[in-house]
Amino acid sequence: MDSRFSPAIERLLARFDAWEAEQSLTAERILAALVEDEESLPATRLVQAGLSLLRLRDWLTAPKVGISLSRGELLHTATQLCRESGQDQLTSDVLLLAVVELAPALCGQLVRLGFRPEQLRTAVVPENPLRPESLTPLQLSEPTELIATARVLDVGANRANESLRILDDYCRFVLEDRYLTESIKTVRHDLVATLNKLPDSLLLESRETIRDVGTRISTTGEFQRTEIREVARVNFKRLQEAFRSLEEFSKLLSVDVAAEIEALRYRVYTLEQAIVRGSDLRTRLRDLQLYVLLTGEQCVASLDWTIAEAAAGGAQIVQLREKNLPDRELFDRARRCADACRNAGILFIMNDRPDIARLVDADGVHLGQDDLTVQAARQILGPDKLIGVSTHNLTQLRQAILDGASYVGIGPAFATATKPHEPVAGLEFLRQAVTESTLPMFAIGGINLGTIQAVCDVGVTRVAVSSVIAQAEEPKLVAMALREALA
Numbered sequence: 265m266d267s268r269f270s271p272a273i274e275r276l277l278a279r280f281d282a283w284e285a286e287q288s289l290t291a292e293r294i295l296a297a298l299v300e301d302e303e304s305l306p307a308t309r310l311v312q313a314g315l316s317l318l319r320l321r322d323w324l325t326a327p328k329v330g331i332s333l334s335r336g337e338l339l340h341t342a343t344q345l346c347r348e349s350g351q352d353q354l355t356s357d358v359l360l361l362a363v364v365e366l367a368p369a370l371c372g373q374l375v376r377l378g379f380r381p382e383q384l385r386t387a388v389v390p391e392n393p394l395r396p397e398s399l400t401p402l403q404l405s406e407p408t409e410l411i412a413t414a415r416v417l418d419v420g421a422n423r424a425n426e427s428l429r430i431l432d433d434y435c436r437f438v439l440e441d442r443y444l445t446e447s448i449k450t451v452r453h454d455l456v457a458t459l460n461k462l463p464d465s466l467l468l469e470s471r472e473t474i475r476d477v478g479t480r481i482s483t484t485g486e487f488q489r490t491e492i493r494e495v496a497r498v499n500f501k502r503l504q505e506a507f508r509s510l511e512e513f514s515k516l517l518s519v520d521v522a523a524e525i526e527a528l529r530y531r532v533y534t535l536e537q538a539i540v541r542g543s544d545l546r547t548r549l550r551d552l553q554l555y556v557l558l559t560g561e562q563c564v565a566s567l568d569w570t571i572a573e574a575a576a577g578g579a580q581i582v583q584l585r586e587k588n589l590p591d592r593e594l595f596d597r598a599r600r601c602a603d604a605c606r607n608a609g610i611l612f613i614m615n616d617r618p619d620i621a622r623l624v625d626a627d628g629v630h631l632g633q634d635d636l637t638v639q640a641a642r643q644i645l646g647p648d649k650l651i652g653v654s655t656h657n658l659t660q661l662r663q664a665i666l667d668g669a670s671y672v673g674i675g676p677a678f679a680t681a682t683k684p685h686e687p688v689a690g691l692e693f694l695r696q697a698v699t700e701s702t703l704p705m706f707a708i709g710g711i712n713l714g715t716i717q718a719v720c721d722v723g724v725t726r727v728a729v730s731s732v733i734a735q736a737e738e739p740k741l742v743a744m745a746l747r748e749a750l751a
C-alpha cells in the first residue's frame with residue numbers, strides 16, 4: 265500500500281490499468297466509478313454541490329463520446345490539489361475535483377444537471393482547512409472521556425443512519441417520491457461528511473457496541489406500528505433524538521461540527537413536516553383528479569348552479585377565485601360556495617385567503633408565489649386543512665414540497681385568457697414535475713377538451729380548469745368529458 269493514497273484511491277488506480285489498456289480511461293468512466301457507492305465521499309460531495317445522484321447516473325448511462333484523460337496528468341493535478349487542501353493523503357474527493365477541473369466540457373454538462381463546481385472546490389479545498397489538530401479535544405482532559413464521547417457519537421451516528429435509511433425506504437417505496445428520497449439521502453451524505461471532519465477513525469476505533477447497554481434496551485412501543493406512516497413518524501423522532509445527542513457530545517470536540525449537526529437537525533424537522541403531515545393530506549387527495557376554479561362574474565350561470573352541475577359531471581374540488589370583490593362580499597360568496605360544495609359532496613378551496621377559508625370552514629386554501637406562505641397559512645388553518653401552492657418551475661415545486669404543501673398547481677400548461685400575464689411553463693415542466701415528486705399535482709392553464717390529451721400524455725393525472733367549465737352551457741357534460749380523458 266502506498267501511504268500517499270487512500271484505500272479508495274488504491275482500488276481505483278488498480279482499475280485504471282485495465283481501462284488504459286482498452287484506451288478508455290475517460291473522465292466519465294472515472295466519475296461513474298467514484299459514485300458507484302452512493303455513500304462514498306465523492307458521491308456525498310457531489311450531492312452537497314447540487315447534483316442529484318439519480319440524475320447523474322441517468323446521464324452517465326446515456327451513450328456518449330468520453331473525454332480521455334491521462335493518468336499522469338490526473339494524478340499530478342490531484343496531488344497539487346491535495347497540497348492546497350493541506351492533506352497528506354490523496355482522497356477520492358480530491359481526485360473527483362481533479363477530474364472536474366481537467367475536463368471542463370464534463371463540468372459544463374454537470375452544471376446543466378444542477379452541479380455547482382465552486383461548491384465542490386470549497387468543500388474539497390477549503391480556504392482555511394480544518395486540520396485534525398484543530399479538532400484535538402480541548403475540553404476533555406482524560407483520555408477515558410474522549411473514548412466515552414467517541415462512543416456516544418458512534419452510537420448516535422449509527423442510530424441516525426439507521427433511521428435515515430428507513431426514511432429513505434419510506435420515501436422511495438411508500439411515497440414513491442423522487443425528490444423526498446433525494447432529500448433524505450442528502451441528509452445522510454451530509455451527516456457522513458460532517459462526521460468525517462472529526463479526527464480520522466475516532467468513531468470507529470472507539471466502537472464497543474457489545475458494552476453499550478442501550479442496544480439491549482427496548483420498550484414494547486418499539487415493536488408497535490399500526491399504520492405504515494407510523495414508521496415514518498417514529499423514525500423521525502428517533503432521528504431527532506440521535507441528532508440532539510450528536511450535537512451535544514460533538515460540542516466537546518468541535519463547535520463547527522456541532523453547528524453543522526444542528527443545521528442538519530433543522531433540515532430534518534422541515535422534512536418531517538413535509539413527509540409525515542404530507543402523508544395524511546396526500547391520502548385525502550389520492551383519488552381526486554378534477555379541480556375547478558370559479559369566479560362569479562365569469563360563470564355563464566349562477567355559481568351555485570355551476571358548482572352543482574360540475575360536481576354532477578365529476579368535478580371533485582371547487583376553488584373560489586375572486587380578484588375584485590370587497591371583503592364582505594367575498595366572505596359572503598365564500599360561505600355560499602362552501603355550502604354548495606358541501607351539498608354536492610365535494611371539497612371547497614378558497615383562493616388566496618386563509619382567513620376567509622377558516623371563517624367558512626373551507627377544506628383548504630390555495631396560495632400563489634406572492635401570497636402568504638404555507639407556514640403562515642398553517643398557523644391560521646391548523647394542521648388538518650389542505651394548502652395548495654402554485655408552481656411554475658422545478659425550484660418552486662421543490663420549495664413547495666419542503667414547505668409542506670398538500671398539493672401543487674403546475675402551470676400554466678398553455679397560454680390562457682383567464683390569467684393572461686403568466687408566462688407559459690409548458691408541457692416540459694409538467695413532465696419534469698410528475699417525474700420529480702408524487703405530491704398531488706394539478707396541471708393548470710389553458711386546459712380544455714382539445715388540450716387535455718397532451719397533458720395526460722406527459723404523465724399528468726390531475727387537472728385544474730376554469731373557463732372551460734365556467735363558460736360552458738352544460739358544465740356537467742364538460743366535466744364528464746374531462747374525467748373521461750383523465751381515466
Ligand SMILES: Cc1ncc(COP(=O)(O)OP(=O)(O)O)c(N)n1
Pocket residue numbers: 555557583585615616630631632633634635652653654655672673674683706708728
Ligand atoms: C390549483 C391552482 N393552481 C394555481 C393557481 C394560481 O394561483 P396564483 O398564482 O396565486 O394566482 P391567482 O389564482 O391567485 O390569480 C390557482 N389559483 N389554483
Ligand SMILES: Cc1nc(C(=O)O)sc1CCOP(=O)(O)O
Pocket residue numbers: 557654655673674675676677679680681682683686708709710711728729730731732
Ligand atoms: C388561475 C390560473 N393559474 C395558473 C397558473 O399557472 O398558476 S393558470 C390559471 C388559469 C386557469 O384558467 P383556465 O383553465 O381558464 O386556463
Ligand SMILES: [Mg+2]
Pocket residue numbers: 615616630631632635
Ligand atoms: Mg393567488
